[in-house]
Amino acid sequence: MHGPGHDPEHEHEHSTLSPLELRVRALETVLTQKGYVDPAALDALIDTYQTKIGPRNGAQVVARAWCDPAYRRWLLEDATAAIASLGFSGRQGEHMVAVENMPEQHNLVVCTLCSCYPWPILGLPPTWYKSAPYRARVVKDPRGVLEEFGVRLPETVRIRVWDSTAEVRYLVVPQRPTGSEHLSERELADLVTRDSMIGTGLPLQPRSSSAGASP
Amino acid sequence: MSYRSNADLGGQDGHGAVHPEPEGELFHAAWEPRVLALTLAMGATGLWNIDTSRAARETLADYGELSYYQIWLAGLEKLLLQTGAVQADEIVQGRVMQPALPTRSVLRADQVAAVLARGSPTARSPSSPARYSTGQWVRTSAVAPQHHTRLPAYARGKRGIIERIHGAHVFADAHAQGLGEQPHWLYTVAFDEKELWGANTGRRQSTVSVDAWEPYLEPG
Numbered sequence: 001m002h003g004p005g006h007d008p009e010h011e012h013e014h015s016t017l018s019p020l021e022l023r024v025r026a027l028e029t030v031l032t033q034k035g036y037v038d039p040a041a042l043d044a045l046i047d048t049y050q051t052k053i054g055p056r057n058g059a060q061v062v063a064r065a066w067c068d069p070a071y072r073r074w075l076l077e078d079a080t081a082a083i084a085s086l087g088f089s090g091r092q093g094e095h096m097v098a099v100e101n102m103p104e105q106h107n108l109v110v111c112t113l114c115s116c117y118p119w120p121i122l123g124l125p126p127t128w129y130k131s132a133p134y135r136a137r138v139v140k141d142p143r144g145v146l147e148e149f150g151v152r153l154p155e156t157v158r159i160r161v162w163d164s165t166a167e168v169r170y171l172v173v174p175q176r177p178t179g180s181e182h183l184s185e186r187e188l189a190d191l192v193t194r195d196s197m198i199g200t201g202l203p204l205q206p207r208s209s210s211a212g213a214s215p
Numbered sequence: 216m217s218y219r220s221n222a223d224l225g226g227q228d229g230h231g232a233v234h235p236e237p238e239g240e241l242f243h244a245a246w247e248p249r250v251l252a253l254t255l256a257m258g259a260t261g262l263w264n265i266d267t268s269r270a271a272r273e274t275l276a277d278y279g280e281l282s283y284y285q286i287w288l289a290g291l292e293k294l295l296l297q298t299g300a301v302q303a304d305e306i307v308q309g310r311v312m313q314p315a316l317p318t319r320s321v322l323r324a325d326q327v328a329a330v331l332a333r334g335s336p337t338a339r340s341p342s343s344p345a346r347y348s349t350g351q352w353v354r355t356s357a358v359a360p361q362h363h364t365r366l367p368a369y370a371r372g373k374r375g376i377i378e379r380i381h382g383a384h385v386f387a388d389a390h391a392q393g394l395g396e397q398p399h400w401l402y403t404v405a406f407d408e409k410e411l412w413g414a415n416t417g418r419r420q421s422t423v424s425v426d427a428w429e430p431y432l433e434p435g
Contacts (some may be wrong), residue, residue: 010236019355020285020288023288024253024288026309027253028307031257031301034300034315036315037257037322037336038256040323041326042249042252043252043324044327045251045255045327045341045398046248048249048327054238054239056231057433058323088332092334094332094334094336095338095381112225112226113222113224113269113367114304115283120334123241124339126235127236127243128235131283132227133230133234134225135225136227139423140225140369140411142421148232149233159422161421162382162403162424163225163370163425165366165367165426166401166402166426167337168426193238
């Protein structure tokens with residue numbers, strides 16, 4: 001096995017620092033002392049992706065598209081501009097394409113080559129998205145992978161898998177849940193899960209609906 | 216020495232089940248966000264580009280045994296050594312022994328929001344008209360290049376249809392090799408499942424696309 005740190009279980013707060021933790025600290029020290037990085041900028045980067053940029057951004061985009069037909073058209077035609085109009089742009093979302101789920105087609109996004117993912121609207125990718133099983137299998141057995149997420153689609157629904165192999169990033173616009181007609185845009189955004197915008201999930205059902213809830 | 220990407224996983228069997236995680240579960244150890252931030256901050260120095268860094272990661276010999284942020288850490292160390300920005304004994308000892316290389320810039324905390332919001336767009340003005348139009352059949356290159364590339368092995372030598380045209384973009388293959396941006400037209404090319412995986416695909420009912428630069432394609 002390669003190097004230290006294979007056992008993150010041992011990194012609980014009372015243990016001494018793991019070899020991997022020490023290795024990263026040493027590297028950060030060298031890079032800081034050489035003047036390549038500013039530790040305050042590192043903190044700001046981490047804070048940004050932990051507290052400011054995440055899938056609630058994308059949920060706002062989807063909820064707006066559900067409520068506003070003109071915005072939906074714009075999003076499908078020029079997603080980069082339509083998303084930027086809500087204040088979300090930049091790193092790993094410079095060139096956006098929105099793909100809409102329909103009764104006969106379900107969209108699913110992957111990066112088989114690494115971990116490309118639309119950061120400005122979904123934040124950092126989840127571990128499973130970056131992992132070998134998802135990347136290897138979703139292009140070949142999308143239905144099998146969806147079942148591992150608890151999503152079973154009728155055989156009549158075609159599955160469209162988008163492998164993000166260049167710098168274009170994809171947002172799945174899920175179908176608006178039935179029974180959500182009375183909800184406000186903000187309430188609708190609460191139904192939009194991260195996974196529903198990758199295509200591995202479906203939006204939540206409105207609470208008052210008697211339809212079966214999805215996880 | 217032949218170039219081998221250990222990250223080109225699409226279509227491989229034997230990787231087991233996917234393990235979903237709840238929203239907000241981003242890191243699994245305290246060092247992981249530091250590696251993320253160090254990688255992003257070092258990217259801002261201009262000592263390498265994003266395609267160089269993808270090439271550095273995908274050619275790690277032990278790629279398949281490492282966790283995601285271990286890959287990023289090993290890739291970062293590799294780039295630092297390759298560029299001479301840091302010496303091996305400095306990494307081991309955690310102290311500076313050689314002077315720093317000059318860099319384009321150092322990312323400051325008060326610049327982070329603006330730099331992230333700006334990103335690094337890869338669209339460029341095309342120097343020639345697009346060779347292909349939507350709805351046209353094409354065949355992808357069957358050759359495995361001896362350098363970083365973004366045409367996955369599973370989509371090599373396959374017949375597909377141009378579905379979208381994205382304009383001209385920085386060509387990752389050239390950019391990763393330090394050969395400049397060499398922008399080319401970029402297309403979404405869609406393949407039927409039978410073309411990719413053979414005839415025995417009754418259950419899947421699926422179409423897969425990749426984004427492919429023009430040099431990857433021939434009329435098909």
